[in-house]
Amino acid sequence: MSTENKNITILGAGLVGSLLSIYMSRRGYNVSIYERRVDMRKATISAGKSINLALSDRGWKGLKGVGIEDSIRKVAIPMDRRIMHNVKGELTSQQYGEDGQSIYATSRGILNCVMMDEAEKSGVKIHFNHRCTGLDIENNVAKFDYNGAEVEVKSRLIFSADGAFSAGRLQMQLSTDRFEYSQTYLKHGYKELLIPAGDKSSFLMEKHALHIWPRGGYMLIALPNLDGSFTCTLFFPFEGEDSFASIKTETDCEDFFNRVFPDAIRLMPDVAKQFFGNPTGSLVTVRCFPWVVKDKLCLIGDAAHAIVPFYGQGMNCGFEDCTVLDQLMEKHGDNWEVILNEFQYSRKPNSDAIAELAVMNFVEMRDLVGSKDFLLRKKIEARIHDKYPEKWLPLYSQVTFSDIPYSVALANGRKQDEIMKRL
Amino acid sequence: MSTENKNITILGAGLVGSLLSIYMSRRGYNVSIYERRVDMRKATISAGKSINLALSDRGWKGLKGVGIEDSIRKVAIPMDRRIMHNVKGELTSQQYGEDGQSIYATSRGILNCVMMDEAEKSGVKIHFNHRCTGLDIENNVAKFDYNGAEVEVKSRLIFSADGAFSAGRLQMQLSTDRFEYSQTYLKHGYKELLIPAGDKSSFLMEKHALHIWPRGGYMLIALPNLDGSFTCTLFFPFEGEDSFASIKTETDCEDFFNRVFPDAIRLMPDVAKQFFGNPTGSLVTVRCFPWVVKDKLCLIGDAAHAIVPFYGQGMNCGFEDCTVLDQLMEKHGDNWEVILNEFQYSRKPNSDAIAELAVMNFVEMRDLVGSKDFLLRKKIEARIHDKYPEKWLPLYSQVTFSDIPYSVALANGRKQDEIMKRL
Numbered sequence: 001m002s003t004e005n006k007n008i009t010i011l012g013a014g015l016v017g018s019l020l021s022i023y024m025s026r027r028g029y030n031v032s033i034y035e036r037r038v039d040m041r042k043a044t045i046s047a048g049k050s051i052n053l054a055l056s057d058r059g060w061k062g063l064k065g066v067g068i069e070d071s072i073r074k075v076a077i078p079m080d081r082r083i084m085h086n087v088k089g090e091l092t093s094q095q096y097g098e099d100g101q102s103i104y105a106t107s108r109g110i111l112n113c114v115m116m117d118e119a120e121k122s123g124v125k126i127h128f129n130h131r132c133t134g135l136d137i138e139n140n141v142a143k144f145d146y147n148g149a150e151v152e153v154k155s156r157l158i159f160s161a162d163g164a165f166s167a168g169r170l171q172m173q174l175s176t177d178r179f180e181y182s183q184t185y186l187k188h189g190y191k192e193l194l195i196p197a198g199d200k201s202s203f204l205m206e207k208h209a210l211h212i213w214p215r216g217g218y219m220l221i222a223l224p225n226l227d228g229s230f231t232c233t234l235f236f237p238f239e240g241e242d243s244f245a246s247i248k249t250e251t252d253c254e255d256f257f258n259r260v261f262p263d264a265i266r267l268m269p270d271v272a273k274q275f276f277g278n279p280t281g282s283l284v285t286v287r288c289f290p291w292v293v294k295d296k297l298c299l300i301g302d303a304a305h306a307i308v309p310f311y312g313q314g315m316n317c318g319f320e321d322c323t324v325l326d327q328l329m330e331k332h333g334d335n336w337e338v339i340l341n342e343f344q345y346s347r348k349p350n351s352d353a354i355a356e357l358a359v360m361n362f363v364e365m366r367d368l369v370g371s372k373d374f375l376l377r378k379k380i381e382a383r384i385h386d387k388y389p390e391k392w393l394p395l396y397s398q399v400t401f402s403d404i405p406y407s408v409a410l411a412n413g414r415k416q417d418e419i420m421k422r423l
Numbered sequence: 424m425s426t427e428n429k430n431i432t433i434l435g436a437g438l439v440g441s442l443l444s445i446y447m448s449r450r451g452y453n454v455s456i457y458e459r460r461v462d463m464r465k466a467t468i469s470a471g472k473s474i475n476l477a478l479s480d481r482g483w484k485g486l487k488g489v490g491i492e493d494s495i496r497k498v499a500i501p502m503d504r505r506i507m508h509n510v511k512g513e514l515t516s517q518q519y520g521e522d523g524q525s526i527y528a529t530s531r532g533i534l535n536c537v538m539m540d541e542a543e544k545s546g547v548k549i550h551f552n553h554r555c556t557g558l559d560i561e562n563n564v565a566k567f568d569y570n571g572a573e574v575e576v577k578s579r580l581i582f583s584a585d586g587a588f589s590a591g592r593l594q595m596q597l598s599t600d601r602f603e604y605s606q607t608y609l610k611h612g613y614k615e616l617l618i619p620a621g622d623k624s625s626f627l628m629e630k631h632a633l634h635i636w637p638r639g640g641y642m643l644i645a646l647p648n649l650d651g652s653f654t655c656t657l658f659f660p661f662e663g664e665d666s667f668a669s670i671k672t673e674t675d676c677e678d679f680f681n682r683v684f685p686d687a688i689r690l691m692p693d694v695a696k697q698f699f700g701n702p703t704g705s706l707v708t709v710r711c712f713p714w715v716v717k718d719k720l721c722l723i724g725d726a727a728h729a730i731v732p733f734y735g736q737g738m739n740c741g742f743e744d745c746t747v748l749d750q751l752m753e754k755h756g757d758n759w760e761v762i763l764n765e766f767q768y769s770r771k772p773n774s775d776a777i778a779e780l781a782v783m784n785f786v787e788m789r790d791l792v793g794s795k796d797f798l799l800r801k802k803i804e805a806r807i808h809d810k811y812p813e814k815w816l817p818l819y820s821q822v823t824f825s826d827i828p829y830s831v832a833l834a835n836g837r838k839q840d841e842i843m844k845r846l
Contacts, residue, residue, distance in 0.1 A: 173606075174593075178661075178705050182605035183596075238601075282601050 006030050007155040009142050012162035013126050015108070016301030016318035018115035020161055022066045023326050025122040032153070033119070034130040034144055036162070041113045052223040052231045053111065054079070054210070054312035055104040056400040062319025065326060068118045075110050077224045078102035083209040084369050089263030093209065094369070094378055097401045103210070103312060105223040107231075132167035137175065137293050157336055158297045161318075164284055166303035176293065186283040186308060186362070188218065189244060190235050193274045195267045197228025204267050205230065212369055213261050218242065219366035220261055232264070235283075235366065244280055283308045285355050291344040295336035298343065300325070305351035310362040311399060313354050313406075320403070321347060353406040357399060357413075377420060392416070429453050430578040432565050435585035436549050438531070439724030439741035441538035443584055445489045446749045448545040455576070456542070457553040457567055459585070464536045475646040475654045476534065477502070477633070477735035478527040479823040485742030488749055491541045498533050500647045501525035506632040507792050512686030516632065517792070517801055520824045526633070526735060528646040530654075555590035560598065560716050580759055581720045584741075587707055589726035599716065609706040609731060609785070611641065612667060613658050616697045618690045620651025627690050628653065635792055636684050641665065642789035643684055655687070658706075658789065667703055706731045708778050714767040718759035721766065723748070728774035733785040734822060736777050736829075743826070744770060776829040780822060780836075800843060815839070 006029050010017045013035035021031045055076055063069040080102040081095045096103060116126060130144040130151065135158065142158055144151040160168025173179050198204045203224060205211055211222040211230070218237060222230040237243040242260075247253050250272035257265035265271055286306035291299040301318035324347060328339045368374040384392045395413035398404045404412075429452050433440045436458035444454045478499055486492040503525040504518045519526060539549060553567040553574065558581065565581055567574040583591025596602050621627045626647060628634055634645040634653070641660060645653040660666040665683075670676050673695035680688035688694055709729035714722040724741035747770060751762045791797040807815045818836035821827045827835075 170597075178608040180607055182607075184603055184605075185601040 005156040007032070008157055008159065009034065009153055009155040010159045010161055011132050011142065011166070011168050012036075012160070012301075012303070013112075013116055013119075013128070014161065014163060014301070015112055015115060015315050016321065017159070017161035018112065018119045018124075019062055019066070019319055019322050020159060020300060020325070021119045021124040021126075022068065022115075022122045023322050023329075025119070025124050026066060027326075027329055029156075031119075031124045032155070033124060033126045034132065034142065034153070035126060035128050036131045037128065039116075039126075039128045040109060041116065052225075052233070053106050053108050053315050054223070055106055056312060056316050058313075058320040058323075058403055059316040060104075061403060062316075062323045065323055066118075066122075068115070071114055071118060072106070072111065073104075075114060075226060076104035076106045077207065077226065078104055079208055079210045079223070081209050082369060083206055083211050085211060085213045085261075085263055086370065087215075087260060087262070092375060094375060095382075097397050101397075101401050102208070103400060105210070105225070107225060110226075132162065135168060135171040135297065137171065137297050140296055157295060160297065160299045160303045161301050163302045164286055164306035166299065168297060169286075169288060169299050169303050172288070172290075172293065172297070172299070176290070180287070180289045182285075182287045184285050186359075187237055187239070188235050188362075189238050189280045189282050190233050191244075191275060191280050192278050193220075193232040193234060193268060193271060195222060195230040195232055195264070201228035203228050203230075212365060213264060214366050214368075214370035215260055216367050216370075220264060221365070222264075230267075232268070235362070238280075247275070250276065285359065287352065287355065289344070289348060291348070292340040295340060298340050304344075304347075305355060307351075307355045307358045308362065309358070310365055311354065311358040313358060313399065317351060317354050317406070320350075350406040353410040354399070357395075357406065357410055380423070381416075381420070428579040430455070431580055431582065432457065432576055432578040433582045433584055434555050434565065434589070434591050435459075435583070435724075435726075436535075436539055436542075436551070437584065437586060437724070438535055438538060438738050439744065440582070440584035441535065441542045441547075442485055442489070442742055442745050443582060443723060443748070444542045444547040445491065445538075445545045446745050446752075448542070448547050449489060450749075450752055452579075454542075454547045455578070456547060456549045457555065457565065457576070458549060458551050459554045460551065462539075462549075462551045463532060464539065475648075475656070476529050476531050476738050477646065478529055479735065479739050481736070481743040481746075481826055482739040483527075484826060485739075485746045488746055489541075489545075491538070494537055494541060495529070495534065496527075498537060498649060499527035499529045500630065500649065501527055502631055502633045502647070504632050505792060506629055506634050508634060508636045508684075508686055509793065510638075510683060510685070515798060517798060518805075520820050524820075524824050525631070526823060528633070528648070530648060533649075555585065558591060558594040558720065560594065560720050563719055580718060583720065583722045583726045584724050586725045587709055587729035589722065591720060592709075592711060592722055592726050595711070595713075595716065595720070595722070599713070603710070603712045605708075605710045607708050609708075609782075610660055610662070611658050611785075612661050612703045612705050613656050614667075614698060614703050615701050616643075616655040616657060616691060616694060618645060618653040618655055618687070624651035626651050626653075635788060636687060637789050637791075637793035638683055639790050639793075643687060644788070645687075653690075655691070658785070661703075670698070673699065708782065710775065710778065712767070712771060714771070715763040718763060721763050727770075728778060730774075730778045730781045731785065732781070733788055734777065734781040736781060736822060740774060740777050740829070743773075773829040776833040777822070780818075780829065780833055803846070804839075804843070 008024050008029045008031045010021050010033045013033045017033055021033050024031045060069055063072055081093050083091050083093045085091060130146050133145050134143045140154055142153045160166050173181055207224050213220040218235055220232055220234050222232040224230055239245045247256055253272040253275045257271050284306055285308055291304045300321050307314050325343055328342055332339045381394045398409035431447050431452045431454045433444055433456045436456045440456055444456050447454045483492055486495055504516050506514050506516045508514055553569050556568050557566045563577055565576045583589050596604055630647045636643040641658055643655055643657050645655040647653055662668045670679055676695040676698045680694050707729055708731055714727045723744050730737050748766055751765055755762045804817045821832035
């Protein structure tokens with residue numbers, strides 16, 4: 001394999017694969033993406049199985065690095081606070097950061113379409129309907145099934161950006177000695193439900209907020225869409241008293257929503273039909289190591305570190321992978337063995353940290369945000385931050401509105417926790 | 424699939440697959456084993472990659488359940504104590520249990536051959552050179568590659584007894600929603616080395632003992648073979664000051680052994696040749712759940728719970744799986760959905776416990792057994808046990824010389840630890 005070879009293969013045309021392809025293309029590589037699915041820009045997007053996304057600072061930084069943030073900003077809705085709905089339908093709210101700071105609701109589907117357009121504009125070639133059937137890592141060959149025919153692609157380097165159930169990672173599990181691997185699931189699953197728009201595409205709840213119905217053991221959340229609707233997600237135990245298993249009929253479903261989400265069900269009268277029509281998703285955390293094989297293969301994004309969605313950081317973390325990789329290309333040219341090794345050792349502690357933070361934040365969202373103590377603590381924290389902005393940045397802000405390494409944020413957060421407990 | 428169907432498929436003709444096949448055959452099932460490798464009874468056994476095994480009470484109980492313990496006893500050597508070798512070649516010893524209690528050294532290869540013979544005597548059919556390429560679990564079909572041809576086998580129930588890198592478990596990982604899975608490795612690997620027999624097949628060290636050279640961060644052990652030789656295993660870090668990575672030449676190897684294992688190297692003058700000729704193994708722990716799919720598929724033995732070898736319980740735990748499964752067949756007839764579900768829920772906490780105990784015991788063997796404090800504690804424990812045999816059974820004896828569930832033994836051991844610390 002000549003080091004002059006500039007051909008790069010990326011598995012997966014999802015969010016991270018698309019962004020990575022643009023970075024690589026700008027560095028002068030010939031990039032081909034192979035995507036298992038059809039071109040979603042030409043198909044109707046299947047509803048009910050994509051958590052709405054919240055773009056925050058790390059994500060924007062990744063997009064800015066290749067100058068495509070403006071085209072994304074057009075399809076994103078700023079949310080500057082959480083609004084909590086209690087069982088009586090009463091609202092409380094909590095600002096996410098300082099004035100002017102927001103996270104941005106975006107539809108995974110729309111975002112992905114825009115990013116594939118941008119990738120193609122950069123000269124990237126995307127091959128759809130190519131299912132990866134195996135890798136010959138030593139010989140830099142990726143194999144695909146394309147409508148029943150076997151296609152082999154040889155390139156300088158393969159990136160596996162093909163998500164939580166990555167074909168590239170499976171190959172590493174099968175062929176790499178001492179490959180550390182775990183996949184663990186929460187006891188909760190999720191179900192998407194839609195609050196339709198009101199008259200003339202009006203928003204039936206506050207548009208610039210992330211809505212939460214915290215109920216202790218479970219929760220409903222809602223993020224705004226461009227068309228005036230809200231995508232809701234119910235995070236709910238698979239088994240137990242109130243659970244996917246316990247809701248067996250449309251009547252069960254309506255009774256449950258009337259009992260615990262009365263103001264939400266008023267906005268979605270067809271909730272029972274949606275509940276039984278939409279699939280139930282599961283919530284996986286994937287940890288593995290190593291992520292790379294010499295200068296030949298690199299896992300990136302969810303393929304390397306799938307996390308649960310409760311800190312809104314899955315995509316943001318994947319985009320930050322691209323930023324870090326680009327910095328390493330700047331530093332080490334095309335010395336890929338060095339680049340990839342530094343990439344995995346610098347990113348692994350941070351992806352481990354955000355995986356842990358994401359699981360911890362589920363408890364915060366589904367339970368704590370509903371309590372007065374929590375809101376009081378947030379107010380105290382905001383005041384300390386105003387007084388000592390250099391010394392105290394709330395954990396949420398470190399994760400969401402900064403690019404402090406996740407592992408440092410986690411450590412800082414633990415220290416702050418101890419101090420707050422003493423107060 | 425008729426419930427009258429009595430055909431059982433077992434993946435793997437290893438120790439657990441062979442024993443399981445005899446149990447199933449005695450219960451009136453038609454059992455076929457499919458084994459990836461050639462018939463080892465007709466081939467020369469490849470040296471250098473099988474830790475010698477120590478049969479203890481749980482293993483014997485499994486063998487007795489089908490009445491084959493006598494044919495195994497003929498190929499087993501009782502070891503009633505550990506003998507520790509310090510760097511000066513001085514010896515200390517520690518009896519494993521009460522007088523008359525031993526663990527039994529056996530060669531994995533010889534044991535496996537005897538057990539396959541016994542399986543065939545019971546009417547089991549073993550198909551060699553059949554590599555499992557996939558399972559259609561819903562339709563009870565197992566697929567094999569047999570010398571390039573694809574073979575499909577349909578049966579009542581499939582057992583996957585195909586070891587730490589199980590094809591059946593991989594299939595569950597690929598097709599079962601919310602399949603919990605982890606594979607983790609120690610930072611140590613292992614290397615087999617042989618101390619040959621003396622004149623007239625004499626043993627050059629004490630025959631009825633397990634020999635240990637504890638050296639803190641690593642250790643050498645030796646178990647007797649029937650022919651007067653000892654199989655040694657060096658458990659050694661992959662990286663670091665004294666490690667597989669640091670020993671680069673035959674001189675490095677000899678210097679190292681002369682420095683830290685002087686009495687051992689005198690008995691194996693060709694150690695450097697062996698060191699570089701034999702492969703280096705890695706030490707994996709596999710945890711997963713569930714182990715079963717309805718009444719169709721069941722993981723058993725290492726396929727369900729591979730552990731590190733430091734408590735000498737891998738095989739014993741797998742044989743106990745067979746004992747427990749047989750008790751459940753006795754209880755539930757051929758209601759396989761109930762049998763398998765009870766099997767996984769009763770065995771999982773115990774396999775998790777022995778996995779933890781096995782990792783803990785590595786520290787004991789490689790480090791603690793060399794200290795005076797340790798030997799003192801063992802003596803105190805033995806005296807307490809003599810005085811209160813009902814109330815205090817040392818943890819090692821609970822694991823090795825009883826069939827107390829591993830999870831109970833682990834909990835008891837923790838309590839004892841606290842009491843001993845106070846003494």
